[in-house]
Amino acid sequence: MDAQALAHAYALYASNDLEGAARAFAAICRALPDHTAAYKAFGYVLCQLGDFEQAIAPLMVAISREYGNPEPIYFAAICMQRTGDTKTAREMASDALDMARCTHDNTDLRARLTRLLDAL
Numbered sequence: 001m002d003a004q005a006l007a008h009a010y011a012l013y014a015s016n017d018l019e020g021a022a023r024a025f026a027a028i029c030r031a032l033p034d035h036t037a038a039y040k041a042f043g044y045v046l047c048q049l050g051d052f053e054q055a056i057a058p059l060m061v062a063i064s065r066e067y068g069n070p071e072p073i074y075f076a077a078i079c080m081q082r083t084g085d086t087k088t089a090r091e092m093a094s095d096a097l098d099m100a101r102c103t104h105d106n107t108d109l110r111a112r113l114t115r116l117l118d119a120l
Contacts, residue, residue, distance in 0.1 A: 005031075006038065013045060021045045029058065036065040040072050047075050052082040070096035070106065074113055081120060090120045 009024035025042035028035060043059035046052075059076040066072065073096035080089035097113040100106040 006035075009038070009041065013041070018045055018049050022049060022051075025058075036062055040066070043072065043079075044075055047079055050082075052079040055079045056083070068099055070099035070103075070109060070113070073099070074109060074116070077113075077116060081116070086120050090117065093117045093120065 005024070005028055009021055009028060012018075012024055013021035022042065022045045025038050025045060028038040029042055032038060039058040040062035043055045043057075043062060046055035046058070056076060056079050059072050059079065062072040063069075063076060073092050077089045077092035077096060080086070080092060093113050093116045097110060097117065100110045100113060
């Protein structure tokens with residue numbers, strides 16, 4: 001696995017082949033367990049596919065490795081909401097919103113988090 005495999009996975013995603021992208025990112029996670037971006041992308045793709053239960057594990061890996069980045073926490077909160085764990089979803093979304101407020105380039109993410117919290 002190398003940069004070419006990662007580029008292929010992102011190309012599948014860009015072409016809207018979410019199942020292919022999920023398989024490609026899963027293979028990268030298995031081959032390169034230290035590759036945080038692959039875990040994050042794998043979780044995002046699974047979330048978009050509606051496989052919320054399976055998306056939580058790779059998202060939690062990304063969160064633990066990039067603590068302070070609100071985006072994977074946002075996606076994990078959505079997954080928690082969709083699997084029925086609204087308490088955890090609310091806590092995660094609240095934490096992510098606090099993190100997003102600390103950075104100036106997250107206006108869209110702050111809006112999405114606010115909408116999510118309003119729905120919880």
